[in-house]
Amino acid sequence: xxxxxxxxxxxxxxxxxxxxxMAGEERRLQILRVAMRLFAHSGFRGTTTKKxxxxxxxxxxMVFRHFATxxxxxxAILDQKACDGGMGDPRVFLDDAIKRRDDRAVFETLALRMxxxxxxxxxxxxxxxxxxxxxxQFSEMFWERVVTDLYxxxxxxxxxxxxxxxxxxxxxxxxxxxFAGMVIHHSLNNTLWDKKRRLLDITDEQAARAxxxxxxxxxxxxxxxxxxxxxxxxxxxxxxxxxxK
Amino acid sequence: xxxxxxxxxxxxxxxxxxxxxMAGEERRLQILRVAMRLFAHSGFRGTTTKKxxxxxxxxxxMVFRHFATxxxxxxAILDQKACDGGMGDPRVFLDDAIKRRDDRAVFETLALRMxxxxxxxxxxxxxxxxxxxxxxQFSEMFWERVVTDLYxxxxxxxxxxxxxxxxxxxxxxxxxxxFAGMVIHHSLNNTLWDKKRRLLDITDEQAARAxxxxxxxxxxxxxxxxxxxxxxxxxxxxxxxxxxK
DNA sequence: TTGCAAAGTAAGTGCTTACTTACCATCGCT
DNA sequence: AGCGATGGTAAGTAAGCACTTACTTTGCAA
Numbered sequence: 328x329x330x331x332x333x334x335x336x337x338x339x340x341x342x343x344x345x346x347x348x349m350a351g352e353e354r355r356l357q358i359l360r361v362a363m364r365l366f367a368h369s370g371f372r373g374t375t376t377k378k379x380x381x382x383x384x385x386x387x388x389m390v391f392r393h394f395a396t397x398x399x400x401x402x403a404i405l406d407q408k409a410c411d412g413g414m415g416d417p418r419v420f421l422d423d424a425i426k427r428r429d430d431r432a433v434f435e436t437l438a439l440r441m442x443x444x445x446x447x448x449x450x451x452x453x454x455x456x457x458x459x460x461x462x463x464q465f466s467e468m469f470w471e472r473v474v475t476d477l478y479x480x481x482x483x484x485x486x487x488x489x490x491x492x493x494x495x496x497x498x499x500x501x502x503x504x505x506f507a508g509m510v511i512h513h514s515l516n517n518t519l520w521d522k523k524r525r526l527l528d529i530t531d532e533q534a535a536r537a538x539x540x541x542x543x544x545x546x547x548x549x550x551x552x553x554x555x556x557x558x559x560x561x562x563x564x565x566x567x568x569x570x571x572k
Numbered sequence: 573x574x575x576x577x578x579x580x581x582x583x584x585x586x587x588x589x590x591x592x593x594m595a596g597e598e599r600r601l602q603i604l605r606v607a608m609r610l611f612a613h614s615g616f617r618g619t620t621t622k623k624x625x626x627x628x629x630x631x632x633x634m635v636f637r638h639f640a641t642x643x644x645x646x647x648a649i650l651d652q653k654a655c656d657g658g659m660g661d662p663r664v665f666l667d668d669a670i671k672r673r674d675d676r677a678v679f680e681t682l683a684l685r686m687x688x689x690x691x692x693x694x695x696x697x698x699x700x701x702x703x704x705x706x707x708x709q710f711s712e713m714f715w716e717r718v719v720t721d722l723y724x725x726x727x728x729x730x731x732x733x734x735x736x737x738x739x740x741x742x743x744x745x746x747x748x749x750x751f752a753g754m755v756i757h758h759s760l761n762n763t764l765w766d767k768k769r770r771l772l773d774i775t776d777e778q779a780a781r782a783x784x785x786x787x788x789x790x791x792x793x794x795x796x797x798x799x800x801x802x803x804x805x806x807x808x809x810x811x812x813x814x815x816x817k
Numbered sequence: 818t819t820g821c822a823a824a825g826t827a828a829g830t831g832c833t834t835a836c837t838t839a840c841c842a843t844c845g846c847t
Numbered sequence: 848a849g850c851g852a853t854g855g856t857a858a859g860t861a862a863g864c865a866c867t868t869a870c871t872t873t874g875c876a877a
Binding site: 369370372373453456459460461466470474475497498500502504505507508511513516519520521529537538540541543545546547 | 786
């Protein structure tokens with residue numbers, strides 16, 4: 328590594344050309360959206376109120392008319408993100424699959440929902456990670472509310488299926504961690520590390536199917552469950568995304 | 573969520589009480605160590621030169637005597653971390669297991685090595701994540717050098733074992749991603765999100781064994797490979813770490 | 818048409834930041 | 848003893864920060 332390496336990239340986000348005067352609420356929302364983008368990119372400390380104002384095409388004073396402090400603005404953004412919940416309630420959109428005891432559907436739709444959410448709202452993962460690093464309440468709240476809940480819920484399902492004799496007797500929490508690990512790590516890779524997808528370029532559907540396949544084969548009690556499906560789910564999906572070229 | 577939530581935690585790192593005059597190189601290393609801790613905690617922008625100086629028990633001017641700029645100090649730290657490589661060369665410490673075609677040993681020792689490294693050098697993951705979020709060269713370099721290399725190496729092994737007929741025909745890159753996901757996500761959880769291990773408290777050995785078990789059963793061609801081992805590797809390891817109480 | 822509330826700004830305020838300057842203190846060597 | 852190299856500091860500086868003040872413009876209802 329050479330000297331003088333660090334040059335934090337400047338994102339010249341083009342000032343939104345909303346020339347005219349805006350209604351109060353409209354301007355408020357616009358500032359919120361703009362600030363969200365900036366906070367997601369540079370974190371709390373890396374984003375100045377001046378930049379926010381410039382990106383919104385107003386003076387700094389306008390920012391402070393709508394939000395008393397920078398903290399308040401940040402919290403307003405996180406509030407919004409927290410209300411989104413993330414991707415909807417798993418208890419709802421997995422209800423059907425769970426009743427049918429369709430393990431593949433349970434894990435695959437969950438994986439897909441998570442990855443799609445992470446992909447369409449890339450700011451979310453960035454805000455969350457920044458928050459976790461900075462020790463901000465948001466990440467703690469998200470953990471306690473969303474993550475804990477998911478572990479409990481999915482862990483419960485796994486436990487049931489173990490009682491059914493369908494899954495091997497592995498600590499359900501470990502299974503959930505393994506599954507979440509594959510999915511979230513993949514999303515984190517795509518939004519943070521390997522945006523160009525140079526190492527692995529597959530669609531979310533392919534990823535969801537592959538991860539689910541590995542996990543289910545990995546925890547299933549019966550060998551039969553493995554052979555049925557998940558056999559043709561791949562064969563060099565690498566660098567052949569439906570999205571690219 | 574209530575208003576005015578954000579209060580970035582202040583870490584009152586006690587000033588290192590090294591009263592006396594120090595030799596140049598000694599002081600330099602001390603500042604480096606102290607700064608590493610602070611940068612890992614608060615990132616580049618969140619760490620002031622004043623705090624570094626205070627934590628090292630010297631005046632700010634001393635910091636700038638040893639490092640011309642804050643950037644140079646940061647780079648010096650990342651240089652050191654990068655030279656550590658991370659955890660040693662997998663091609664070396666996996667050599668034996670690979671020659672024996674001992675899949676379990678290959679994945680388990682790799683997982684363990686990674687997790688132990690992450691645990692004993694928690695600053696590493698934090699620095700890396702901060703760097704990735706801030707778009708710093710360090711993360712890119714790490715990606716290109718270490719990560720890409722690991723994918724290639726481990727992917728190569730997987731491909732061989734597929735030719736042997738031992739593994740199912742899944743894209744090797746996907747398999748590596750799934751494996752890395754479980755391991756890294758678990759480490760990230762322990763160092764960033766759930767430091768108290770409230771959700772899952774197992775030793776690195778247990779985690780390595782469990783993840784390897786799931787992965788290998790998940791990708792093995794033969795049903796026999798599954799039953800042999802990995803059967804008794806757990807049964808509610810939750811909340812019973814050898815380290816706690 | 819006018820009046821007035823709300824949208825908007827220019828130019829600050831005081832504090833913090835990275836970094837500097839000009840000076841003192843102490844160690845080790847002859 | 849004494850002196851130069853080196854460890855160390857107090858007190859800056861200019862730029863940048865979050866936030867304020869005092870003021871101007873504009874849409875629109877009566």
